[in-house]
Amino acid sequence: MGITRSVGFFQGLKYQGGGPMLAWMFHRITGIALLSFVGLHVLSSFLMQQLGSDFATTINSLYESWGFQSVIIFCVLFHALNGLRIAILDIWPQFLAYQRESLWLQWFIFTPVYGLTIFILVQHALSGG
Amino acid sequence: MRGRTVQAGFNFEYIMWINTRISGVALIVLAAIGMASALYLGARTQMDLPTLMRWTFFPNPNHVVNSNIPDIALGWSNGLWQVMQILMVFFAATHAANGLRTVIEDFIGQSIARPLLRGFVFSLWLFFIIVAIYVILAS
Numbered sequence: 001m002g003i004t005r006s007v008g009f010f011q012g013l014k015y016q017g018g019g020p021m022l023a024w025m026f027h028r029i030t031g032i033a034l035l036s037f038v039g040l041h042v043l044s045s046f047l048m049q050q051l052g053s054d055f056a057t058t059i060n061s062l063y064e065s066w067g068f069q070s071v072i073i074f075c076v077l078f079h080a081l082n083g084l085r086i087a088i089l090d091i092w093p094q095f096l097a098y099q100r101e102s103l104w105l106q107w108f109i110f111t112p113v114y115g116l117t118i119f120i121l122v123q124h125a126l127s128g129g
Numbered sequence: 130m131r132g133r134t135v136q137a138g139f140n141f142e143y144i145m146w147i148n149t150r151i152s153g154v155a156l157i158v159l160a161a162i163g164m165a166s167a168l169y170l171g172a173r174t175q176m177d178l179p180t181l182m183r184w185t186f187f188p189n190p191n192h193v194v195n196s197n198i199p200d201i202a203l204g205w206s207n208g209l210w211q212v213m214q215i216l217m218v219f220f221a222a223t224h225a226a227n228g229l230r231t232v233i234e235d236f237i238g239q240s241i242a243r244p245l246l247r248g249f250v251f252s253l254w255l256f257f258i259i260v261a262i263y264v265i266l267a268s
Contacts, residue, residue, distance in 0.1 A: 028232060035225040039257060045191070046260050049267075069179055076186070080157055087150040120178050 019103045027082045030075035037063075037072060066125035070118050077114050081106050145227045152224040159217050160185050188213055189265065211265055218261040226254035 015021065041063060044056035062068060085106050089096055164185040167176070176184070183192035188210045230250045237243060 031225075031228045032232065035229060038221065038225070039253075042257055042261050042264070046264055049264060064179070066179075069182070073182065080153075080160075083153045084157060087154055090150060117178065124177055 020099060023082055023103060023106075026078055027086075030079040033075050034072075034079060037075075066121055069121060073117055073121070074114060077110060077117075081110050145230070149224055149227050152220040152227075155220045156217065156224065159213065159220070163188050163213065163217075187217060214265045215262055218258060218265070222254050222258045222261070226250050229253070 017024075040059065044053075044059040047053040047056040048060060063072075085102050089099070089102065095102065164181065167181055167184045167188075180192065183189075230247060233246050233250065234243065237246065
């Protein structure tokens with residue numbers, strides 16, 4: 001079936017799925033971002049190790065900038081916490097009645113962990129890391 | 130609206146569904162073990178946060194070169210960590226390949242290209258496992 005339905009992209013965005021729909025969207029986006037990053041990083045590390053490729057070294061040095069690392073840590077933490085929530089709700093489906101509360105719990109855990117990590121990371125990077 | 134036809138019982142998609150949950154939780158557990166061991170082995174004073182993150186998600190000696198670890202060979206590049214890394218690579222590649230397959234199939238539905246794209250995702254999976262294991266064992 002795929003996207004042969006007659007709902008456009010922006011029209012679909014108006015679907016009022018709320019928090020759960022946002023979580024699903026971000027889970028997909030962070031998933032694709034992570035696999036692109038990891039795939040590219042494995043490739044460029046391999047090329048850097050085998051051929052001493054300058055291009056690969058440049059790509060890897062991009063990954064070491066604090067801005068990029070902040071984005072990656074966001075993706076990893078969000079994808080992991082959301083995925084854990086999904087796995088828990090799959091194993092114990094009786095908790096599906098509490099899906100919105102589980103989303104609140106997820107953000108409640110995510111915000112301090114991510115905030116503290118970014119604080120340490122950026123502070124260290126900006127003070128001569 | 131005709132949906133995707135899925136058979137009941139044990140089939141590829143059901144197994145991959147279970148596998149995605151298991152590999153995801155396994156990755157979290159492996160990362161937690163990695164981070165805990167790194168902190169135990171002295172990362173609190175010898176590593177900065179990005180290096181700790183790098184170590185957590187892939188415990189490779191290359192990931193700790195720019196830290197104050199006095200002896201990379203002894204604690205950090207032995208067989209135990211190589212096994213951990215290979216496990217991590219396997220779970221991560223499987224989890225990612227299945228995720229990619231899911232997203233692709235959501236966009237192409239019952240098209241004729243489905244076996245081709247599944248084959249492509251499978252070969253990406255195989256390729257990355259081989260490359261990553263080579264990097265682990267040869268560095």
